[in-house]
Amino acid sequence: MIELKVNGIKRQVDVVPEMPLLWVLRDELGITSAKYGCGVAQCGACTVHIDGKAVRSCQAHIGEVAGKSVVTLEGLHNKDQNPVLQAWIAHQVPQCGYCQTGQIMQAISLLASIPKPTDEQINQVMSGNLCRCGTYPRIRAAIHAAAANKMAEK
Amino acid sequence: MGDMQTLSRRAFVFGSAAVAGGIVFGAYGPAEAAAPSADGNPLAAGLGPNSVTFNPWVEISPDKITLIAQHADIGQGVGSVQPIMIAEEMDLDPGQFEVRFAGPSPAYFNTGFKEELAPFLAADQSPEAEAARAAALESLRKSGLQMTGGSSTIPDTYDKLRVAGAVARETLKAAAAKRSGVAVADIRTQSGHVILPDGSKIPYVSLAAEAARIPPVLDAQPRDPSTWRMLGKPMTRLDVRAKVMGELQFGIDLKMEGMLYASVKLNPGKGQPLKSYDASKARAMPGVKKILEIKNGVAVIATNSWYAMKAVDAIACEWAPSAYPAEQADHWKVLESSFKPEFLGKEWRTIGDVGAGLKTGKLVEAEYRAPYVAHQPLEPLNGIGLVNDKGMEIWVGHQSPQAVQAIAANAIGLKPEQVTFHNQWTGGSFGHRLEFENVRVLAEIANQMRGTPIKLVFSREEDFLQDIPRQIAIARHRGSVANGKIVATDLQLASTAPFKGLLERMGTPLKDPDPQLAAGTWNVYYDIPHFRATSYEAQGLSPCTTWRSVGASTAGFFTESFIDELIHAAGLDPMKARIAMCNVPHYRKLLETLAEMSTWKGPLGNGRGRGVAFVESFGTPVAEVVEVTATDRGIRIDKVWVAVDVGKVIDPVNFENQVQGGVVWGLGHAMNCEITYSKGAAQQTNYNHHEAMRIHQCPVIEVRGLENDPKVRGLGEPPVPPAAPALANAIFAATGKRIREMPFNKFIDFV
Numbered sequence A: 001m002i003e004l005k006v007n008g009i010k011r012q013v014d015v016v017p018e019m020p021l022l023w024v025l026r027d028e029l030g031i032t033s034a035k036y037g038c039g040v041a042q043c044g045a046c047t048v049h050i051d052g053k054a055v056r057s058c059q060a061h062i063g064e065v066a067g068k069s070v071v072t073l074e075g076l077h078n079k080d081q082n083p084v085l086q087a088w089i090a091h092q093v094p095q096c097g098y099c100q101t102g103q104i105m106q107a108i109s110l111l112a113s114i115p116k117p118t119d120e121q122i123n124q125v126m127s128g129n130l131c132r133c134g135t136y137p138r139i140r141a142a143i144h145a146a147a148a149n150k151m152a153e154k
Numbered sequence B: 001m002g003d004m005q006t007l008s009r010r011a012f013v014f015g016s017a018a019v020a021g022g023i024v025f026g027a028y029g030p031a032e033a034a035a036p037s038a039d040g041n042p043l044a045a046g047l048g049p050n051s052v053t054f055n056p057w058v059e060i061s062p063d064k065i066t067l068i069a070q071h072a073d074i075g076q077g078v079g080s081v082q083p084i085m086i087a088e089e090m091d092l093d094p095g096q097f098e099v100r101f102a103g104p105s106p107a108y109f110n111t112g113f114k115e116e117l118a119p120f121l122a123a124d125q126s127p128e129a130e131a132a133r134a135a136a137l138e139s140l141r142k143s144g145l146q147m148t149g150g151s152s153t154i155p156d157t158y159d160k161l162r163v164a165g166a167v168a169r170e171t172l173k174a175a176a177a178k179r180s181g182v183a184v185a186d187i188r189t190q191s192g193h194v195i196l197p198d199g200s201k202i203p204y205v206s207l208a209a210e211a212a213r214i215p216p217v218l219d220a221q222p223r224d225p226s227t228w229r230m231l232g233k234p235m236t237r238l239d240v241r242a243k244v245m246g247e248l249q250f251g252i253d254l255k256m257e258g259m260l261y262a263s264v265k266l267n268p269g270k271g272q273p274l275k276s277y278d279a280s281k282a283r284a285m286p287g288v289k290k291i292l293e294i295k296n297g298v299a300v301i302a303t304n305s306w307y308a309m310k311a312v313d314a315i316a317c318e319w320a321p322s323a324y325p326a327e328q329a330d331h332w333k334v335l336e337s338s339f340k341p342e343f344l345g346k347e348w349r350t351i352g353d354v355g356a357g358l359k360t361g362k363l364v365e366a367e368y369r370a371p372y373v374a375h376q377p378l379e380p381l382n383g384i385g386l387v388n389d390k391g392m393e394i395w396v397g398h399q400s401p402q403a404v405q406a407i408a409a410n411a412i413g414l415k416p417e418q419v420t421f422h423n424q425w426t427g428g429s430f431g432h433r434l435e436f437e438n439v440r441v442l443a444e445i446a447n448q449m450r451g452t453p454i455k456l457v458f459s460r461e462e463d464f465l466q467d468i469p470r471q472i473a474i475a476r477h478r479g480s481v482a483n484g485k486i487v488a489t490d491l492q493l494a495s496t497a498p499f500k501g502l503l504e505r506m507g508t509p510l511k512d513p514d515p516q517l518a519a520g521t522w523n524v525y526y527d528i529p530h531f532r533a534t535s536y537e538a539q540g541l542s543p544c545t546t547w548r549s550v551g552a553s554t555a556g557f558f559t560e561s562f563i564d565e566l567i568h569a570a571g572l573d574p575m576k577a578r579i580a581m582c583n584v585p586h587y588r589k590l591l592e593t594l595a596e597m598s599t600w601k602g603p604l605g606n607g608r609g610r611g612v613a614f615v616e617s618f619g620t621p622v623a624e625v626v627e628v629t630a631t632d633r634g635i636r637i638d639k640v641w642v643a644v645d646v647g648k649v650i651d652p653v654n655f656e657n658q659v660q661g662g663v664v665w666g667l668g669h670a671m672n673c674e675i676t677y678s679k680g681a682a683q684q685t686n687y688n689h690h691e692a693m694r695i696h697q698c699p700v701i702e703v704r705g706l707e708n709d710p711k712v713r714g715l716g717e718p719p720v721p722p723a724a725p726a727l728a729n730a731i732f733a734a735t736g737k738r739i740r741e742m743p744f745n746k747f748i749d750f751v
Helices: A021-028 A083-090 A100-113 A119-126 A136-153 B004-011 B013-018 B042-046 B078-090 B111-117 B127-143 B153-180 B204-212 B240-244 B305-313 B328-336 B354-358 B401-412 B437-448 B460-466 B498-505 B551-569 B574-581 B585-597 B652-672 B723-735
Strands: A002-006 A009-013 A047-050 A053-056 A069-071 B052-055 B058-060 B065-069 B098-101 B188-190 B193-195 B201-203 B260-266 B274-278 B288-294 B297-302 B316-319 B344-351 B362-370 B382-388 B391-395 B419-422 B454-457 B473-482 B485-495 B530-537 B608-617 B620-631 B634-645 B700-706
Touching: A021 A047, A021 B305, A047 A100, A053 A100, A083 A100, A083 A136, A083 B240, A100 A119, A100 A136, A100 B240, A119 A136, A136 B652, B052 B153, B052 B204, B058 B153, B058 B204, B065 B078, B078 B098, B078 B153, B111 B127, B111 B153, B153 B188, B153 B193, B153 B204, B193 B204, B201 B204, B260 B288, B260 B305, B260 B437, B260 B460, B274 B288, B274 B297, B288 B305, B288 B437, B297 B305, B297 B437, B305 B454, B328 B473, B328 B485, B354 B473, B354 B485, B354 B530, B362 B551, B382 B437, B391 B401, B391 B437, B401 B419, B401 B437, B437 B454, B473 B551, B485 B551, B551 B574, B551 B608, B551 B723, B574 B585, B574 B608, B585 B608, B585 B620, B585 B634, B585 B700, B608 B723, B620 B652, B620 B723, B634 B652, B634 B723, B652 B700, B652 B723
Parallel strands: A002 A069, B065 B098, B260 B454, B391 B419, B485 B530, B634 B700
Antiparallel strands: A002 A009, A047 A053, A047 A069, B052 B058, B058 B065, B188 B193, B193 B201, B260 B297, B274 B316, B288 B297, B344 B530, B362 B473, B382 B391, B382 B454, B473 B485, B608 B620, B620 B634
16 A cells, blocks of 8 residues: 555555556546646646646656655645636636646746746746647736736735 | 539438438427437437427426537537527526537537538639538438538537527527416516516526427527627636636546446557457556457556556557558658549649640749648547447547447447447547547447446557548649739649548548548639649558648648749739739738738848738638748747638637637647658657647737628638648748748758
8 A cells, every 4th residue: 555645635545656646646546637648748737746846747656656745736725716727717728628737737836936937937847738729828828917916916 | 522412422321321301400399299209309308307408409407407519529619609609599697507518419410511512612602602502501411410520610500509599598488478477578588587577587497397388489580699798709618617627527537436447559550450469468467457359459458547558568469561551751652653643533623724824934833742640639539438238338529429329339239329429528639539449449348348337548659659640742833923923823732531531431431532632722712814723632541531620731831832932933022912812802801901910011031031821721711920030049930910700700719719729730730740650650659759839839829800701600720721831931031941841840940
């Protein structure tokens, strides 16, 4: 049994330690906001936070995650007040929406380290998150809007 | 485009087999008489007590209102706009109804295909063209074909869903009139309620039982667009919040009691069988429950998708060789030798005397190429299947419900009606979910695992290997210019046939030339005195299928790049020349709007350049300007302007998002993507080899929607075709380098 903390709750799973966190979340724990897109850290759809940092869950072996704190989009605090989620809704970013949970988790991480990112900084941090529908103009706008809202709160 | 009668007869056999009499909106009589019959309302079969359905799109029970989305949502937003078109007429607000995807039924036949099936140019509104479209509509009605594709959702549903909502509204009012004794004329509706003259409100749901006992008001008319509350206004897509909150369940997210997980390895030589395999290593791997042999490969059943993928990867397979050339170079050789009479598809359009025209003035010749490209929506192919003695249930996101039934049934010896299909929200498609690789193997696997629900998920690598790509094509275009004018244009292309390929795999082969090989070649709206458009169909190459914007995705690049070459040879300005040559008034207006939006003033200089392109596809004219700068790190795309005329903009925010996405799709694949074959298998098996556009390459994209077209047009695909030629033309303007082959990054670097 491997023990980990997901969205504040202790969970135990009986899988091999090499299993990526992504598949533990999806198939063992039924937490589906982390998406399978590529399996090789090329798309970012599986992005979650481990101990506060954005991580591709397809690359994190569960054996190494044991004891750490995992937060998926489901587990974000106070979701209705979250400026990133609010901006994503206000700008109607999603088309198919499949990559968006990963985009959002990456954007939250970006804004935590760079509160008011430039387009260039957004490009750098977000270029690992692929969107096949091409919602990039809206992702950019939503990140700027979230940054402005966050600043306004302070 | 093609012999319509032949096309409709052959192409839509699924529907023909399923329908006896044909469906006409509102012609199935009063609600109380509606029966789950071949010519009835499919919702009648599942109706609970004290509930009513007025037509195949509206169902009201004592506790809820359900609106049916007949077109599949593949990210383009039709899971939202379809119910909103009904809700607009019913005076329902978002949150007052549930949305359900339609099951397979001829009641949901796609009327929108009539535009593409009639062999006339989209801009041709002559009585002959309209008569052909009316005839196409009748054959579609008889066929009962329910399919999402060809940018047809809005053209198909704009009238019928608003009428469906109006019928529901007026019938509810009639039921309220009967109950209250008040005249219908004195009754109105608002926010899910019937409002009586004294101000008292009756919720629709409480009228369901009474509405079921009166005949529906079939002559109800939709309202004038000037009265719209939601449509045409910047409304919020119904699925946005659930998608942002991570609450929307895609097909891949479903889970069932007792479910096991499957992954497959199929012959990468597409369509060919398995010869032998060795699964000894896989059998001993963790989580593995079973190894299955299927027709063209192997499957692993396990307790987790990842266990299944790892184990199937460890199976050594020997494959029958591909039916097409093993190496990519030989694919190009076949295409090169396909410009011959025996491979002629069709001479689609001839104006004047092309032979004589080409001898006038200066001759311009150019060869263009477009490679195979993969679809690769981010949600990989998947599905859940359960087979028992009665038949099969399948949960999968797909654009052709009836074809899913037929393919699954054929795979395991069932009748199509024994297959129950549950459509799902999908993580994109771009044409991928019109094909059946997942459906067929899921049926085979579930049939070997009877009684156990099986969730199949393709690994990304397997999805790439089995992706039936976009057509590969070569164009050999010739033209002539004299006295500052284009005199002649002879457009010839050799290509694999995507639409024919799809129909063949659906079991309904088409003998006529592939009409998608005319798209982007014959529909040129410039006054050119001598003009010819011809297609050749290459034989024996990789299977190909419809990829977002289909034929126009390649031909639009060829045609609009070559027209640009002719314009330059004639010494003209690319924008002004197109405006001057354009022979459809509202298309000319579109180009003028684009020139104004982009403040087009001719060459920019200093390593900067602008290109323009104009392509009509699926009836929708789209013109784009791309601006680039040649930097020391490569070409940077600075900005794109897009003008689109859809006749009526129904969902403005989503409209802009779709147009921007189409531009990103068109640019990204033109810059960065190709699928090549080696040893019969696609060499690109993940996004690092087939990246398309990432955010750092994405320009600012300014969009304007026009409403001058006499018809309401679709939008999912048409923004794609002009993007590649506009970029190539911009690169030429900035650098003097004419790129005639996709992907462009083989010839020039991008920032």
